[in-house]
Amino acid sequence: xxxxxxxxxxxxxxxxxxxxxxxxxxxxxxxxxxxxxxxxxxxxxxxxxxxxxxxxxxxxxxxxxxxxxxxxxxxxxxxxxxxxxxxxxxxxxxxxxxxxxxxxxxxxxxxxxxxxxxxxxxxxxxxxxxxxxxxxxxxxxxxxxxxxxxxxxxxxxxxxxxxxxxxxxxxxxxxxxxxxxxxxxxxxxxxxxxxxxxxxxxxxxxxxxxxxxxxxxxxxxxxxxxxxxxxxxxxxxxxxxxxxxxxxxxxxxxxxxxxxxxxxxxxxxxxxxxxxxxxxxxxxxxxxxxxxxxxxxxxxxxxxxxxxxxxxxxxxxxxxxxxxxxxxxxxxxxxxxxxxxxxxxxxxxxxxxxxxxxxxxxxxxxxxxxxxxxxxxxxxxxxxxxxxxxxxxxxxxxxxxxxxxxxxxxxxxxxxxxxxxxxxxxxxxxxxxxxxxxxxxxxxxxxxxxxxxxxxxxxxxxxxxxxxxxxxxxxxxxxxxxxxxxxxxxxxxxxxxxxxxxxxxxxxxxxxxxxxxxxxxxxxxxxxxxxxxxxxxxxxxxxxxxxxxxxxxxxxxxxxxxxxxxxxxxxxxxxxxxxxxxxxxxxxxxxxxxxxxxxxxxxxxxxxxxxxxxxxxxxxxxxxxxxxxxxxxxxx
Numbered sequence: 171x172x173x174x175x176x177x178x179x180x181x182x183x184x185x186x187x188x189x190x191x192x193x194x195x196x197x198x199x200x201x202x203x204x205x206x207x208x209x210x211x212x213x214x215x216x217x218x219x220x221x222x223x224x225x226x227x228x229x230x231x232x233x234x235x236x237x238x239x240x241x242x243x244x245x246x247x248x249x250x251x252x253x254x255x256x257x258x259x260x261x262x263x264x265x266x267x268x269x270x271x272x273x274x275x276x277x278x279x280x281x282x283x284x285x286x287x288x289x290x291x292x293x294x295x296x297x298x299x300x301x302x303x304x305x306x307x308x309x310x311x312x313x314x315x316x317x318x319x320x321x322x323x324x325x326x327x328x329x330x331x332x333x334x335x336x337x338x339x340x341x342x343x344x345x346x347x348x349x350x351x352x353x354x355x356x357x358x359x360x361x362x363x364x365x366x367x368x369x370x371x372x373x374x375x376x377x378x379x380x381x382x383x384x385x386x387x388x389x390x391x392x393x394x395x396x397x398x399x400x401x402x403x404x405x406x407x408x409x410x411x412x413x414x415x416x417x418x419x420x421x422x423x424x425x426x427x428x429x430x431x432x433x434x435x436x437x438x439x440x441x442x443x444x445x446x447x448x449x450x451x452x453x454x455x456x457x458x459x460x461x462x463x464x465x466x467x468x469x470x471x472x473x474x475x476x477x478x479x480x481x482x483x484x485x486x487x488x489x490x491x492x493x494x495x496x497x498x499x500x501x502x503x504x505x506x507x508x509x510x511x512x513x514x515x516x517x518x519x520x521x522x523x524x525x526x527x528x529x530x531x532x533x534x535x536x537x538x539x540x541x542x543x544x545x546x547x548x549x550x551x552x553x554x555x556x557x558x559x560x561x562x563x564x565x566x567x568x569x570x571x572x573x574x575x576x577x578x579x580x581x582x583x584x585x586x587x588x589x590x591x592x593x594x595x596x597x598x599x600x601x602x603x604x605x606x607x608x609x610x611x612x613x614x615x616x617x618x619x620x621x622x623x624x625x626x627x628x629x630x631x632x633x634x635x636x637x638x639x640x641x642x643x644x645x646x647x648x649x650x651x652x653x654x655x656x657x658x659x660x661x662x663x664x665x666x667x668x669x670x671x672x673x674x675x676x677x678x679x680x681x682x683x684x685x686x687x688x689x690x691x692x693x694x695x696x697x698x699x700x701x702x703x704x705x706x707x708x709x710x711x712x713x714x715x716x717x718x719x720x721x722x723x724x725x726x727x728x729x730x731x732x733x734x735x736x737x738x739x740x741x742x743x744x745x746x747x748x749x750x751x752x753x754x755x756x757x758x759x760x761x762x763x764x765x766x767x768x769x770x771x772x773x774x775x776x777x778x779x780x781x782x783x784x785x786x787x788x789x790x791x792x793x794x795x796x797x798x799x800x801x802x803x804x805x806x
Contacts, residue, residue, distance in 0.1 A: 190295055194286055194302060201282050201306035205275040205315030209268045210556050216585050218318040219592055220245065225257040227265050227599040228590050232257045244587050249404060251361035252320030265599045267556045271316045274323070278315040281326035282306050288333040289503055292461040294510070301506035303523050309533040310434040310491070311498055313543050320362045321495050327359040328369050328499055335373060336461070338393070339386050349393055356397035361404070368479065369496050370394060372471040380464055427477075430488055430542055435501050437529035438538070443505065450508035462507055465500040472497055491542040552576055553607075554667075555596040558634065561662040562601055562669065569683055569696055569713070570671070571628035572597055572605030573621075573651075575641040581607045605632075610641035617643055621650040627752050629674040629696075629711060630681075631655060637668045676700045676711040676755055686797060688774055688785040691717040692725065692746075696753075699770065699800040706761040708770060708800065713753040714746065722747035725783070728773040729756055733766060745777070763804050770800035 214222070224240045226232030232240065237253050256273065263269035282302050290298035305311060314321040334352040338345065359366035374394055381387065432440040454462060476494060480486035486493050509522055533539055553576055562572075581593045590598075597605040606624065608617065625631065633651055635644045655672035658679030662669040673679050677698040686694040696713040710729055716722060727750065731740035740758050744750055758770070773796050774783040782795030790798075 190299065193299055194283075197286075197299070197302045197306050198279055198282060201312075201315070202275070202279055204306070204312050205278055208312065208316035209271045209275065211316070213552050213555050213581075214267060214318065214592060214595060216592075219585055219590065219595060220588065221253060221256065221318045222265070222270065222595055222599065223588050223590060224248075224250075224253040225260055225270075227260070227270075227595060231261055247364060249361045249364060249366075251358060252323055252363075255323075256318070265595075266559070267596075270318050274317055274319070274321075275315050277326050278311070278322040281322055281329055284326060284329045284333065285499070285502070288329055288336070289506070291333065292336055293459065293503070293507060297503070297507045297510045300509050300519065300523065301503050304506055304526060305498070305502050307437070307523075307527045307530045308435075308498065308502070309437050309530045309539050310542070311495070312530075312534075313539065314492065314495065321492060324359065324363045324366065325495060325499060327355055327362055327366070328496055331355040331359055331369075332373065332499070335377075335390065339377070339381060339384060339390055341386060345389070349389065352390075352393045353396045353400075356394065357400050360397060360401045365476075365479075365493060365496060367401075368472065368475045370397060372468055372475055375471050376464055376468045379467060380460075427486065427488070427491075427494075430491060431494060431497075434491055434494075434539070434542060435498065436505075437526060438533045438536075439526070439529050442525070443508075446505065446508040446512070449512060450504065453508075453511045459507075462504065465504055469497060469500045469504065472500070488542060552578060552581060552592075553634075553636065555581075555593070557667060558669075559596050559600045561664065561667060562632075565661045566601055566603050566632070567630075567683055568602055569628070570603045570630055570632050571624065572603060572632040572634060572669075573624060573647065574605065574607045574634040575610035575636075575644060575647075576607040577610050579607065579609055603632075604628075608643055608647060610643060612643075617646055618650050621647050622654075625651065625654045629655075629677055629713065629753050631672045632661065632669050633672060634662075634667065634669040636666050638666050674698070674711055674755070676709045684787075684789045686772070686785045686787050688783045690721070690725075690783050692721060692774060692783070694772075694785075697772075697799060701760070701800065701802040703760075703804070706759060708758045708760060708802070710756045710758070710770070710799070711753065712750065712756070712772075714751045716746070716751065722751065724777055726775055726777050728775065729758060730771050730773065731758060731760070731763075731768055732771060733768060739763065739768075746774075760804065765804050765806040767801070767803050769798045770802070771796050772799050773797075 222228070224232070224237055224245070226236060226240075229236075234254055234257070237257050238250055241248050241250050241253065256270065259273055260270065263272070282305050285305055286298045286302040288298075289301045311322075311325075331352070334348060334355055338348050338352050356366075356370060359369060374391070377384075377387070377390060384390075429440075436443050476486065476497070509519060512518060512522075553574060558572070558574070582591050584591050593605055593607055597603050608620065631651060633648065635641055651672050654674070656675050656679070658671040658673055660668060660670050671679065673681065677696075681696075681698055683696040685696060688694075693715045694712060695715050696711075698711040700709045701707075702709070708731070712727070722745070725746045726743055727746060728741060728743045730738050730742075732738050740760075740763075742756055742758055744754075744756065760768075774785060775781060775795075776783070784793060784795055785797055786793045787797050787799075792798075
């Protein structure tokens, strides 16, 4: 007897259960491996960047209140549950691309397990196993197993809520506990995505059309009323943000969405599954399984609701097919049921699901799926930024500035309404450094000028490129960098990634940042000194930051050479704004100084009254208005 067939009547119940559990474990393991593979497969895109911003990736970890404030300020049409969970998760797992995408994978695996439980309870074990396998091998669903968005969580909650609805509606025991879980799951769905409202409305409409005379109707409708009532505090905020809805391209007609929707639902096998639809219509007409009837009606109501929303808000386009993901839940179950009705032969079913799995692989490799997912194929245009991050971990200093190359400059672009770019996530949020990506191959007349602008603001640079595919612009950028900075050791030396550090000669390759914090908020981020007895000079590199650029007109700096008894011998004064911000090199001559011990001191003073500003030296811990930054001797 096949383990996919109905439970045999010969007393082998326990063996059948173990076999089903083994099969289900294999399905979950497959889904986990598919999702795990994609966690670092591509760079994050704009929607994921906004998720990270709400969670606090660029401002230290956000508190729950800060998450709510961020959503209210930047995305009023969003709901907060996924972002709140992500902010909490980041405290435990950090901000890496892998760790922040991992919760979506876990939610996806839990969704498949819940789908199996729901279908087994409402239909049969055979259909449940098929449905779990189809969902685990659907190319479009797997995209969201590794995206920093709440779509797999939404699907999980939709399945759980539907399961609880089924149990509550059929009069299961412990109805109070069930009712509480029913309300909590529905409320969580509403607070995960605005389309949770569509799912709740579709379930309610289906119940009224099919089960309105049920003895549990008042209880069920009361639970949904409680969900909506508890969602009201956020509803007005969400609806007021609905004016931000709308596509960059005009929303298309429902008839234009039908073809890509069928293709995505069936891994591109829409034509092959026409016979399944006909078989379902024929076989179900005689059997009339109530739960399948309700799922068919739910699918129709959901589809109509999505079309209505798209018409009202000009929202759903071919590139936003993710908004239809809630349809996958009932459609996959219906598809699995139609397969189970084809034949009692396991061989035919195995052949069909094998074809489904092969179609998934083909559909993914074709690249067609990307035009529907909301983002383009980035791997060809962008370098592997997570590889940059993992390779540089524990090898950078806070003032390092990375210069890389990309075929698209969108890595540097700030998303509208946000102050962060994709490169900021990989470099700033994960490594604590800044950086920019120059165009890899497009020869631009401003390349040298752009590179010099970078060097004017950063005295130590990490120059990165792919040695196996050297960018056309790399050689010119390297030439300009070498004109100003000295090469240091390779930080990363791999076949596909080379990163070398370059530092100003005064600073040197092994320099550790040393700051001075002044009481007026001005900060000397770093400094380096070089005494050259042969050239009879001292060179001082200073790197400044001011909290308010109006302060540039109010303060000067003074570098002075003095004797141990504080007799001043040499002095150079500069306005703080005279090419000192962010950094500059100042030279002082030591010619004609007699043999003795000397010190070089730094003073920040008010330009109007000459009063010195107290500062605290990070290196020595000394607090004073006159701070020694170098001690040197001149021999006889």
